[in-house]
Amino acid sequence: MALRTAQAAWDGTFNEGKGRFEVGSGLVQGDYTAGTRFEEDPGTNPEELIGAAHAACFSMALTLDLEKAGATPRSVSTTAKVHLDKGDAGFSITSIDLVTEASVDGVDDAQFQQVAEGTRKNCPVSRALASVPTTLEATLLA
Numbered sequence: 001m002a003l004r005t006a007q008a009a010w011d012g013t014f015n016e017g018k019g020r021f022e023v024g025s026g027l028v029q030g031d032y033t034a035g036t037r038f039e040e041d042p043g044t045n046p047e048e049l050i051g052a053a054h055a056a057c058f059s060m061a062l063t064l065d066l067e068k069a070g071a072t073p074r075s076v077s078t079t080a081k082v083h084l085d086k087g088d089a090g091f092s093i094t095s096i097d098l099v100t101e102a103s104v105d106g107v108d109d110a111q112f113q114q115v116a117e118g119t120r121k122n123c124p125v126s127r128a129l130a131s132v133p134t135t136l137e138a139t140l141l142a
Helices: 034-038 046-068 109-122 124-128
Strands: 006-011 018-023 029-032 072-087 090-105 134-141
Touching: 029 034, 046 072, 046 090, 046 109, 046 124, 090 109, 109 124, 109 134
Parallel strands: 090 134
Antiparallel strands: 006 018, 018 029, 072 090
């Protein structure tokens, strides 16, 4: 099976330093700081990357699950909203909200909702993040 890699490095102190990450293919890379992660400074952060991975995995998995259910997906678009909150133990990802819209032939809304909920529970990234409460808002487009 495939092995995927990524790397990251941090230079300097926590508040004044900066980090850089890159995925194994080199197609995704970026800089991050304490300000981009815990404040609203422009830039990326690990939680945003988790959101991108979750949205991508869910969209692809939902397409496959719909096909297995006998439907014909035309498009699936998903946004993942990753909540980072500070608690007594420090910062934690406290929840993820998935919002998906799909154009699909051969399925009614009830079937679509059932398949989408199964995908929410079972796509590989959802399973990896199973300890994080995840909600799903799924819309079947006309």
